[in-house]
Amino acid sequence: MSANGMAKGTLDRLVNIDPIWTNPNTYNADNPLKENYYRPDNWWVQGVLVHHTRLLTAVPYEVPDILKPAFNFGGLSLTQQLEAYVHNFLRTRQSVSDMASNFATKVLKTDMTGNMQADSCMSYGDIDADSVTGRVAAMNVWQSNNGTFVIDKESEDFDIKTAPLSGLGELQAQSQEFMAGIPGIPLVKLFGIQPQGLNASSEGEIRVFYDEIAAFQEANVGPTVRAIFNLAQINLWGEIDERLDFEFIHLWQLSEKEAAEVEKIKTDTDAVNVQAGVVAPEEARKRQAADPQSIYRNVSLAGPPPEPPDPETDGAGLEELLRRGEESEDG
Numbered sequence: 001m002s003a004n005g006m007a008k009g010t011l012d013r014l015v016n017i018d019p020i021w022t023n024p025n026t027y028n029a030d031n032p033l034k035e036n037y038y039r040p041d042n043w044w045v046q047g048v049l050v051h052h053t054r055l056l057t058a059v060p061y062e063v064p065d066i067l068k069p070a071f072n073f074g075g076l077s078l079t080q081q082l083e084a085y086v087h088n089f090l091r092t093r094q095s096v097s098d099m100a101s102n103f104a105t106k107v108l109k110t111d112m113t114g115n116m117q118a119d120s121c122m123s124y125g126d127i128d129a130d131s132v133t134g135r136v137a138a139m140n141v142w143q144s145n146n147g148t149f150v151i152d153k154e155s156e157d158f159d160i161k162t163a164p165l166s167g168l169g170e171l172q173a174q175s176q177e178f179m180a181g182i183p184g185i186p187l188v189k190l191f192g193i194q195p196q197g198l199n200a201s202s203e204g205e206i207r208v209f210y211d212e213i214a215a216f217q218e219a220n221v222g223p224t225v226r227a228i229f230n231l232a233q234i235n236l237w238g239e240i241d242e243r244l245d246f247e248f249i250h251l252w253q254l255s256e257k258e259a260a261e262v263e264k265i266k267t268d269t270d271a272v273n274v275q276a277g278v279v280a281p282e283e284a285r286k287r288q289a290a291d292p293q294s295i296y297r298n299v300s301l302a303g304p305p306p307e308p309p310d311p312e313t314d315g316a317g318l319e320e321l322l323r324r325g326e327e328s329e330d331g
Helices: 078-101 129-142 168-181 203-237 256-276 281-290 318-330
Strands: 022-027 040-045 048-051 104-109 157-162
Touching (some): 256 281
16 A cells, blocks of 8 residues: 555545455464464455455454454444343333333232132132122223222222332333443433433533544544545555645534633733743744634734734723724714
8 A cells, every 4th residue: 555556546446345245365363473363364355355455444343363253353243232231121111111001900809719609619619710700800891980899898808909110210211321331322312311400411421422432533443544545645646645644523512602712711821921921922823823723723823913002092902992983973
């Protein structure tokens, strides 16, 4: 991947290959001292042999060397890591639903042997099941806010047994949070769940999430993008310009108010340093011009700094100009 290996204008195209269509051909599995230990030298892509320098791979979740052939040198997928947690969530969700729909059980206390036996037999095996079923069916039909149950005063009683439902919501929410913990995505972004409670905020979690993405980009996406970046230069100009570089866009962005506050702090720092003689005004202007986050980054700061306003001729600077403008409007 250099000017000696590729001529200007010879790049045909870049294509994204799904890993399922690739298979390693040869790799070093006997000498750990070599650089290509458990790294394929070439790949089969649907019957076409491709050198490893022509097939750029990105494996974010690698497995130990001994397991790499079993995973086709593609590492562990995120779906495999999430599988157990997804199954646990589905089981918890169904269990919570079953508990909520069956949290109350009606209990009819009756003399089954005395009132529902067949042929005056005292054996429990001779209980008339149809009589019991009919009795319960009648009570279910009458069950409503306007229904009335008729039970024997002496030998029957009716009760409702309920199971406590407290804590079921926390169990289901916790199993859902486990699914978000594997990819490291905040709940508000993955499921749209807002944090609950007084002064609750997801700002810290989102900041950590953005930092994790930035590290992931540099570690896993950066090498592939850099290789394509160099290939594009060779294809355009026949050489690699070492002065050119790229960087990923920062996901965390300051608001206009926050950016203005940061700029004011920098300005105050420059003013103190200039007054103390630490830096010259020209050096402060160079720092301002080189700062990519400065609000004056598009302004030409070349040349000497302007002279400060003269109180005798310009009054008190901007405040004096505003006062004169108000006086002219009143006049």
